[in-house]
Amino acid sequence: MDYFKKLLDLLKTEREEDHAQYRKLTEQSSVAERRANGLTWYPIAIRGSEMSRGDYLTVEVERTTHHELSHQLRAGMPAVFFGNHDPQKDRVEGTISHLNANRLKITLRTDELPDFARDGKLGIDLLFDDNSYDEMQAALKSANEILEKPEGSLVKILTGEKTPTFRTDLHPISIPKLNESQNNTLNKILSANELAIVHGPPGTGKTTTLVQAIKALSKQENKAPILVVAPSNTAVDLLSEKLSEEGLNVLRIGNPARVSERLVALTLDHKMTDHPMMKNAKTLKKQANEYRNMAHKYKRSFGKSERDQRKALFDEAHKIMKEVGNTEQYIIDDLVAKAQVITATLVGANHYTIRNVKFQTTIIDEAGQALEPACWIPILKAQKIILAGDHCQLSPTIKSNEAAKAGLSTTLLEKCVALHPEAVTLLEEQYRMNEQIMAHSSKIFYQNKLKAHDSVAKRLLFADDSPLAFIDTAGCSFDEKLDGTSSTNPDEAAFLVKHLNIFVEELKKKISTNQFPSIAIISPYKQQISILKEQVEHTPELQDILPHISVNTIDSFQGQERDIVYISLTRSNAEGAIGFLSDIRRMNVAMTRARKKLVVIGDSATLASSDFYEEFINYTQEIGAYQSAWEWM
C-alpha cells in the first residue's frame, strides 16, 4: 500500500519543482523574453477558424516573424491565445492540436473568436502542463486501489508482491531473421502471462525484436489490438513506422514529432479523413460553420431581435456539431477496433479517443527512460506488460533533486529487473561496435555477456587503424575551469580539435569527402560543448567536412550512432573530483555510440578515484590503446 503513497509524494514534489521552474521562466518576463526562451509565438496572424468537437473553436495561426527561434511548443500541449494590449484580460486557454513549421492549430475553450482577436497584437503562450501530472496522479491512485483487490494480480507482480507466471504449453518458435537471444526474447514474450522484460543493450536489435514479437503477439491474440507506448514521441514514431513496414495495421494516437508521409498516414486524423463516414460529418460541419458565420454578422451590440436571431443561429450550429461529434466518435471507435497495433506516448495512452479501451497486452519501449508514474497510465489498461529498454543507460530527467534522490529516478524497469530476474531476457549480440569499443561496457554493465556480431566485430575505418584510444592528459596542466555551474577545459578542447584535425588529414587521403565517416564530439558538460563547437567551426581544415561532425552533450546522442566518437571528459583537478562523470550510465551511453573508432580524452590522475575509469584505463593499457597526450604535443 505504501508503494503508491510514496510515489504520489515523489510526484507531488516533482510537480512543484517543475512548476516553480516554469514560473521562474515566465513570471515577470516580457513577451520578448518568453519568446527568446521558446515559450511564446509572437506576433501571430489568424489564418482560419472552424468549430470542433465539444463546442470548441479551433483557430489556425501563423508565426509571422522570428522563424529562426527554436521553441518548445508541441501538439498536445496546453497553451493560451492572448492579445498583447491587455494580456492579463485578453486570454483564452486551449490545447495545441497541430503544429507544422510556423503554423499551428489551437483548440480554444470557447465557441467563438474573442473580440480582442480582431486586434493585430496576438500571440500564443505555452502553459504549464498540468494535464500530464493529473493523469499520472490519477493512475497511481487507481493502481493503489487495485492493489487491494484480489484481481490486481498484475499490479501485485509489478510491485513485487507476487511472481510472474509463464505458459509451458507453447512450442518455441524461431524466426530466421532473428538471432538466438532475440528468438529467446520473442518466446519469453509469447509465453509470459503477465510480465516479460526485454533488456536491450546498445545496438542489439531491440526494435527489430519488438517488431517481430508484436507481429507474433498479434497472431497469438487473434488480432485484438496491442498497445505500444514509449515516453517520447520520437520513440513512438520510430516503432510506428517499423511496425507499419512489417504490414501491421498501425493507428498512431497523438501527433508525430517528425512529419513523414508514412507516419502521417498512420495518424488518427489522417485515417479519419479517409473513412467512408467522414463525408457525412464534413457536410454537417460545413453547415454548422455556415450557421456560425451567419450568426457572426449580428454584432452583440444590435437590438433584441437581432440578438435572438444570432442565438438561434448559434443554437442550430451547436446542434449540428453534436451530430458531427457522434459521427466522429463512431469513426474513431471503428478505427480503434480495426487496428492491430495502437501506438502512443505513455500519457497519450489516456487520449480521449482510447481512454476507455482495454488491451490484452501493452508494450512499453524505452522503459529505462520512463518516469514510473507515467508507466502506470498504460499499465492499468492491460493484463500483460512487456517492458523493454536498458536500465544501464540514461534514466529519465528529474527536475527535483529531492525527488530524484528519494527514488523517482529509479525506473519501473530497473525495479522489475531486480524483482523478477526470471522474466528478463538479455539481447546479447550487438550490430554496432568494433569489439574493442564494446568490451569495457560489456564487462561493467552486462556481465561480459555482450558479443559483437561478425559483421562488426573487426570493423575499422581503414586497415591498421586502431578502434580505441584513451589519451591521457595527466601532467599536461590542462586545468579545468568553472563557467557558471558547468565545468570547462579549454586546453583539453584545443587538444581534442588538434588531434581530430591530424586524424582527419590522414582520413582524407584514404576516403573521399562524400563518403566521409560521421563524427561525434561528446562531453557531459554544456559549456565544454560550446567551446568545442566554437573551435571546430573555426578550424579552417575542418570546413569541408563540417556537415559530418556533430558536437553535443551525451544526452542528445542517446539512441544514435556515429562512425567516430571523441569524448572530452573535461575534469582535471588536484582533488580528484569528477562530479557528473561519476554517473557511469551516462558514460555508458557516450562510449557505446561509436561504430569504428572511439577516442576518449581525460586526465588519469583525476579519474583514478573512480573504479569505472580506472578499469577502463587499465583495459586500454592491456590492449595497447593507451597513449599520453605528450606524444601528440
Ligand SMILES: Nc1ncnc2c1ncn2[C@@H]1O[C@H](COP(=O)(O)OP(=O)(O)OP(=O)(O)O)[C@@H](O)[C@H]1O
Ligand atoms: N538479427 C539481426 N541480424 C542482422 N542485423 C540485425 C539483427 N538485429 C538487429 N540488426 C541490426 O542492428 C541494428 C540495430 O537494430 P535496432 O534498430 O533494432 O536496434 P536497437 O537495439 O533498437 O537500437 P538502439 O541501440 O539504438 O536502441 C540495425 O541496423 C539492424 O538492422
